[in-house]
Amino acid sequence: MKNFATLLDSLAFQPQRGGKLRLIEAYLRDTPDPDRGWALAALTGQLSFKHAKAALIRGLAEARVDPVLFALSYDYVGDLAETVALIWPAKPGANRARELTEVIETLNAAAKADIPRLVESWLDALDPDGRWALIKLMTGALRIGVSARLAKTAAAALGDKEADEVELVWPGLAAPYENLFAWLEGRAERPAGIARAPFRPVMLSHPIEDRDLAQLNPHDFAAEWKWDGIRIQAVSDQGEKRLYSRTGEDISAAFPDVLELLPENAALDGELLVWRDGEPASFNDLQQRLNRKTVTKTMLRDYPAGIRAYDLLHQGYEDLRPLTFRERRARLEKLMAVAARARLDLSPLVPVISWDDLQSKRSNPPSPAIEGLMLKRWDSAYLPGRVRGEWFKWKRDPHLIDAVLMYAQRGHGKRSSFYSDYTFGVWKGAELVPVGKAYFGFTDDELKQIDRFVRDNTENKFGPVREVTHTAETGLVLEVAFEGLARSARHKSGVAMRFPRINRLRWDKPPRDADRLATLEAMLS
Amino acid sequence: MRAEQLLRTTPAGLYCPAGDFYVDPVRPVARAVITHGHSDHARAGHGAVLATAETLAIMESRYGQNFTGAEQPAAYGADTNVNGVTVRLAPAGHVLGSAQAVIEKGGARAVVSGDYKRRRDPTCAPFEVVPCDVFISEATFGLPVFRHPPTEDEIAKLLRSLKTFPERCHLVGAYSLGKAQRVIAHLREAGYHEPIYLHGAMQKLCDLYERLGVRLGDLRLATPLMKIPLTREVFKGAIVLAPPSALSDDRWSRALGDVVACFASGWMRVRARARQRLVELPLIISDHADWDELTQTVREVAPKHLWVTHGAEEALVHWSNTQGIAATALNLVGYDEEGEGEPPAAPEPAS
Known part of the structure; x- marks a missing residue:
């Protein structure tokens, strides 16, 4: 597990595609079968464990940690696997850490009722990086910026081959891919006769x-x-x-x-x-x-x-x-x-x-x-x-409206320290009504500007959500682009936007000049 | 006098009405007690400043000789009478000269921790536990996900990477007051005696640390060597220290060649933070208490009231209340909750 955890960890910090390729290739070259095959399966998203889900992990953590502290931490970190990996209380003298293959085979074979106990004992035996890798592996969402294609490209490099050659044989293969590595390393023939209905790069x-x-x-x-x-x-x-x-x-x-x-x-x-x-x-x-x-x-x-x-x-x-x-x-x-x-x-x-x-x-x-x-x-x-x-x-050109920022929430994943999820509203009489949420469309620089604005203009905090100043005179006007509009009973405003995103920041515009709900209602008819 | 009356919050910061002074005020005031030299705590323009001699020296090095009307150096443990209130400074273990402000009157005692940590730091005196009625604690890393690993392990990680990539320069982002000198001192302790190269913004404070008796070994200024192709060779496999802002300033770092971007900060514990800054080698080294140190400190100080300031107040307040210690969050403004207390350094032209 240790080497696999180190691989995931260094991949997570390696911003360049070339660097990621080198890391995966070196791991596949240096790691024996079947561990490397299971790692390749994990990187290509081929693993799935029926009984080991995010909710199970969360439950285990909440049983060990004060739920309020857990919730605050999860809100801050923005990633369940990482939150649990970091917050898990150390247990000195715990069992030895397992190897990747052993973990996977045990998970595949274990009865549902035994899984929580197993996972708990592994979490005790691992360090924070190992726990993180284990949880990522079990829940199947690695999110380390490695596509299946990239992992296959790295595997292909073991035999000086192109990714497309691996792609052609891939549908006929199964983890831990010992026949694939044998072929790539020149120890066996190309896995044949099983490559039916292959994928062709789009x-x-x-x-x-x-x-x-x-x-x-x-x-x-x-x-x-x-x-x-x-x-x-x-x-x-x-x-x-x-x-x-x-x-x-x-x-x-x-x-x-x-x-x-x-x-x-x-x-x-x-x-x-x-x-x-x-x-x-x-x-x-x-x-x-x-x-x-x-x-x-x-x-x-x-x-x-x-x-x-x-x-x-x-x-x-x-x-x-x-x-x-x-x-x-x-x-x-x-x-x-x-x-x-x-x-x-x-x-x-x-x-x-x-x-x-x-x-x-x-x-x-x-x-x-x-x-x-x-x-x-x-x-x-x-x-x-x-x-x-x-x-x-x-x-098609998107529709555009000017709306006022009302609430902001910290983002998840790579934007977890920034207020990057925005609820915006338009005027209905003298009141602003929320009409949608957007969490992309802005540049990194604009994100920093909005984040700064949110922190400097917070009126209220509701857990992870901040209410931002939004009066007729003071507030931030966002030009929102969206693809379409539908009636919605779930939204207070009665409309729901399709694919809304922040098109532009209108620092120049006072909130009172933002659009009115009537403008949106007119688009519906 | 009740201890809760010793201090109150004002727009300028924590104020002691009985002694008519402020602790780490964010606006110019007549009389200030300054816990340490980081710029969000130590600002220029106060009428009088009571602080350790080291903190005063740091302020003078940053703001020039006339940063205040009157300097009042106080040694750790010495009592100073300020309008009938006793003020004493106790080591905080944060950076050189950092102190907690112990404030007493009529048998009531409040302690303002300033910023602090509990683990060993070869460049400053260790934190001293001062039991009190009201303890005002920072909470920069006040969430149980922040558990800083042993510093030696992080230094070993850096040295291992130097062995793995002997041809790449290791550019380490570190705050120029405290963190930089501490990283250097730990590297020296680990047996690394090669020259360490400095961004220009680091030099003044490293010199000051040396003058104040902290040995840092062979330090050299990087910028002049970066201007000539021949001398750029020295950066291969070398350690260069720069303020965090220089990490993302590739106009400056370009001349260092292929760099491994490292960042020494407690925030590096959270992957997303490290990735946002495009850090390749995160070094989890902090001058702030982690969660275990915060809770250990509250337990040991055992105050009747805990007031929590800048950082993740909510979690520590919650934890403290579950331990039977009444806690409140003080919403002090003007302190940097995201950085470790340093403004971005001015960019330095490379060539």
């Missing part, structure tokens, strides 16, 4: 600004709607069917209803959406299905998911990625002509006449589930990553 786009358009020729580009779901890759390969997130995470288990729609032997790039009355529903509906390991019958019935296809990457034995978008699109249309069915269809192209014409279409999209347009070069091959100059996203 091609991404750059945001485009209106002024960039003047440099581009509209005839070079295909345009299609950017649907407001999540980007996925759906692969079916000799009977094996898998659904991947755009980072390559296998999310098949939560979407059996999508898997059954897939045509044989094809790799589709598309948007995962929830369907309602034959049309894509709002992102809100899709959210009910996200971040789940499994899915219930009720969820399947109430929030049926499907795919709107953008691209075709692979068909039969043929890799289509080197072809141009024009050629791939023709192949996709041909496939979808026979494969389309309820909840699986083709994302239509939008004719490109001129940028101005496209601009007006973008401002009036035919569906509320559209968040803008995608522009793709007709002659673009499908390349991994964010390739410059090939694909662009052209999002």
Whole structure:
């Protein structure tokens, strides 16, 4: 456990990608099987322990520590694992610390009732860094700035290979990956025959600004709607069917209803959406299905998911990625002509006449589930990553309002010492009513300015929340950008914003000149 | 006289009405008792300042000779009569010259801790427990997540990193009063006798510490060596000490080459804090009491009333009440609750 804890700890403090790669590679090189394989599983998010959840850890800590002190500490630290690791009272003469493999095998084998006692004894035996690593490992949220892709890149480096080569064999492997390391170290053949339905790195786009358009020729580009779901890759390969997130995470288990729609032997790039009355529903509906390991019958019935296809990457034995978008699109249309069915269809192209014409279409999209347009070069091959100059996203302009900062709360994670979660309001008569919360959109420098303002203008403290001065004369006006507005019974103001964020700080504007609730209500109708 | 009447809070800071003086006032006043030289406690412009000779020397080094109308040096343990109130300074173990202010009248005693710590510090006198009726304690690290590890372990971590990365300069962010000299003294104790390089902002106070009898070994100014490519070579595998603000000022640190950014501070206990500052090697070394030291001190001082100031007051107040010691939070303003009591140093041009 000690070496694994040291690895996580140094990764957490290493800001550079290259540095992280070196650390992981060195760990994988120096650590024997099977410990290194379990570590790789942890770094790639492959571990899950049914009975070891955050609530269990919290319960153990609260049984040992005064609950008020625990709550104050958690509020300050902003991370459960770290709070527990630090606050856990030392117990001299506790048992020896366990090795990673032993911890994992014990957790997998233990009966639910035994787990609290086991975890407690491990926490006693470890130092604060070890406790932190153990809790991170058990609860599955490492948050140390290492993606699965980065960990695989480091593993691939053991055998001077590219991450894509590991990616290809990955779906057929299982922790602790002894056959993978044997192959990478040249001691065995490539793990074969099991790499069905692999993930292929996704091609991404750059945001485009209106002024960039003047440099581009509209005839070079295909345009299609950017649907407001999540980007996925759906692969079916000799009977094996898998659904991947755009980072390559296998999310098949939560979407059996999508898997059954897939045509044989094809790799589709598309948007995962929830369907309602034959049309894509709002992102809100899709959210009910996200971040789940499994899915219930009720969820399947109430929030049926499907795919709107953008691209075709692979068909039969043929890799289509080197072809141009024009050629791939023709192949996709041909496939979808026979494969389309309820909840699986083709994302239509939008004719490109001129940028101005496209601009007006973008401002009036035919569906509320559209968040803008995608522009793709007709002659673009499908390349991994964010390739410059090939694909662009052209999002709808957000709505803007000027609102007044009312309450602030300390953030979590890397912003835990700053007041970074803001509740803001608009005027209803002579009173401000809260209309939303935002916790991003600002620059680091703006965050410091707001934090300073909050500390200097605190009127009241309610636990972790500070009430900030907000009179007609004194207060901070925030320009808030948001994507849409819905009626809401849960909010006092009666409206709820979609994707609100801080667009600008209006130090120049007195609070009395901020927007009124009537302005928002007018947007609803 | 009741001990609770000895002191009260005012906008200028803690005030003793019977003796007509303030302790660590944040605004200019006629008569001040200053616990230690950090700039949020020791400000210029008071009519008269009662403090240890070391604290007065530190203030003079920072603010110049005319920082106050009248200097009143007091040795640890010596009584001074201030308008009928007895004031005595007791060591606080925070930085060189730091003191607690012991205030007595008519059998009642209040102690203002100033900033303090309980663990060993080779550069200053250790904290002295003074039993009292009212104890006014700081609470910078007043949460049970703050348990500073043994200082020797953190120094060993730095020395180990020097061995692992012998080609990289280790740039250690440390407050220029107290922390810097303490880190140097601990390094010397651990057998590190190489030259240690200083950012210009550190030099005056290191010289002063030496003059006051604290041996720091071979110290050299970094900036002149940073200007010439040939002499920049000395920074490979060397330790450079700079104020925390210089850590993020890469216009200054650029000439040091590939640096391991280290920061010696109690805040480094919390990962998110270290990551925010892009620290690669956090060194958990603090001149403030950690949670265990705070609770140990309250137990040993055993006051009838505990007043808690700057920092995380709530937790210590809660804990103290559960121990049967009546506690209140004093909302004193003007003290730095996030830093360890130092303003950012002025940036120093590299070349």
